Amino acid sequence: MTTDSQALLPEILYRIGDMADENGIGCYLVGGYVRDMIMQRACTDIDIMVTGDPLPFAKAVRDKLNGRNFILFERFRTAQLELSDPIQGSFKVELVGARKESYNNDSRKPVTLIGTLDDDLSRRDFTINALALVLNSKERNQIIDRFNGVADIEARILKTPLDPLQTFSDDPLRMMRAARFSAQLDFRLLPDVVEAMKAMHERIRIVSIERVSQEFFKIMLSPRPSRGLIILYETGLLQEILPEVASMAGIEQVDGLGHKDTLFHTFQVIDNVAAHSGNLWLRVAALLHDIAKPATKRFAKHVGWTFHGHDAIGPKIVAKIFRQMRWPLDPLDYVQKMVRLHHRPIPLSKEEITDSAIRRLMFDAGEDLQDLMHLCRADVTSKNPRKVSRIMSNFNHVEEKISEVGEKDQLAKWRPPISxxxxxxxxxxxxxxxxxxxxxxxxxxxxxxxxxxxxxxxxxxxxxxxxxxxxxxxxxxxx
Structure with missing residues (x-):
């Protein structure tokens, strides 16, 4: 199979292919770049795989093509560098050797061996990533598709090149990647992939929390995060990595009175935020805005279910999660503020609003007031159109009142007149x-x-x- 990639690929990649010809080695574009090219998506990660020893070849590419920021990882037989193309500008390239790997059951550290092209493609996570495009001049632009990845792209499905139990055992992070690709690409996981994730979910514990968090953030930044989050929950992965979030699931009944499933309400809130904002930490705030509801859930006769104080207790749990997940601490204050204040505009929307109440809201929210209002609107997930319309109308009234308050621009800066x-x-x-x-x-x-x-x-x-x-x-x- 060939593709008309000449217009898509930077010319400098073909120069790398010509250098490979001179050295008598095979040279291929692999992985996500080929997948994205077929899907006509923006290509960001450029991975080039060569047969034989990639390290001398990587140094030759650096020297001949004026590579910058060259980094060599001899243990893993890979190299990274930046290259410039006269038309498509600068980009990062990773050069790797074809390899095969073996793993111990209790470790994520592989024993890496020199392998063939087929070895390398079979060890990929999913068939849609087990694709190679030839850069050598003789068969240039030919796509090598040993596992029917192109057909799976067209069918929008995710399956593994080998048995999914083996694939996920070899690298448990691939289970997170399954949820991520489903959310990013709107692809469906095959049943055997889902069942393997359910069977293997505890193995995610051997993966560093930093790598887990990196994949989790990619899910959160996808067009529809709930798709990946639901997969994490249904396979047991969410309970492993974020048990506080998973504990929000479920509906409890007392005297015929139940409450809505907080977890799936939360997933809807995240999607609502994602529809209007690409701010990762606002999406994280949406994920954690009701995090204290399980701890504050009470049933009161003649009243029903209550969650008093969940907005006050929530910020403490947020801090705990940030530490556990080793997330950057710079956005912590922002996320805690969103969680602490997410109920504040609601009573304002139901009563006569005083200037004093508006000033206090603006002062407490500071420059994040707009984000807070986005979160509050996203928090409305009722299936009753009249109720939604009424609440949104009330929020509009609050925002109109904010505009009327003369000190808006000053108070929004979060600075009192003196320190x-x-x-x-x-x-x-x-x-x-x-x-x-x-x-x-x-x-x-x-x-x-x-x-x-x-x-x-x-x-x-x-x-x-x-x-x-x-x-x-x-x-x-x-x-």
Missing amino acids: GEDIMATLGLTEGKMVGMIKKRMENAVIDGLIAYDRNTALDYIRVIYHELRGETNGGDKQ
């Missing part, structure tokens, strides 16, 4: 509880409209507050 350092310098205080109390009083006065959002007004106000807190009501200093 704690200003308070200490003005009043001659050192850091301590007194400074915190004065700062909080000043912030509340701004939010409640008691004083203007103005530096000098705030400085005058803290002097009065300081005197009050010291028990001085005459406005002067004690002698």
Whole structure:
């Protein structure tokens, strides 16, 4: 099988093929690049596989084609470098040797051996990635498809080149990749693949949490994250990697009263967010916004199911998950804020809204107010069209009120008119509880409209507050 890839491939890749001819070795584009080319998707990962020893060849490519940022991994017989194409610009290339691998049952560290093209393709995760495109001049552009990967692309299915139990045992992360490709590409997993994942899900424990998180983020960034998340849950993988999230599943009945399945509600919220935002951490906030509901679930007679305080307890569980998963800590405050505040706009939408309540919401949300409102709208998953229409209309009213509040632009910056350092310098205080109390009083006065959002007004106000807190009501200093 051949493909009209001449117009798609950077010319410099054919120069690599010509160099391979000069060295008498086979040279192939492999994996995701070939898959994406067939699907007419943007090609990002360029993997080139050569027969024989790839390391001397990689050095020759670097020298002859002016490669940059060259990195050699001798143990794994791979090399990475950046190349420039006059038409398609710069891109990263990974050069690998054809290989076969064997694994111990309790380890993810393979014993890597030199292999043939067929060995290399058979060890790939899925048939849609077990494709090779010849770069050598004699059979250039021919696609080698030993496992009917092209037909599987056309059928939009995911299956493994070998028995899925062997494929997933060899590299358990491939189970995460199955969920990821399903969500990214909208492909269906074959039943034997799903059954193998159910049987092998505990083996994900031997994979580093960093690699697991990397695949999980790719699922979260897919067009429809719920597709991959449901696969993780139904195969038992979610319970292994994020048990706190998996515990949200299920509906409990008491006196004929049940509550909605929090986990599948959460999946819908994530999809709703994904439809309007590519912000990974807003999607993570959607995943974790109800994370404390299992811990706060109570049944009250004549009331039904309640989850009081789940928005307050949630941020603590969020921090625990970030540490367990070794996620970057920079976005932690943002995600905790979204979880803590995700219920705040709801009561505002049901009552007469005061300027003070709006100011406090804006002040607490700061520059993330827009994201918070996106999350709140996404949290509406009722199947009752009239109810959805009513809630959305109420949210519109809240947003209109926000626009009317004059301090919007100032408060949205998440900065009070003066800082704690200003308070200490003005009043001659050192850091301590007194400074915190004065700062909080000043912030509340701004939010409640008691004083203007103005530096000098705030400085005058803290002097009065300081005197009050010291028990001085005459406005002067004690002698």
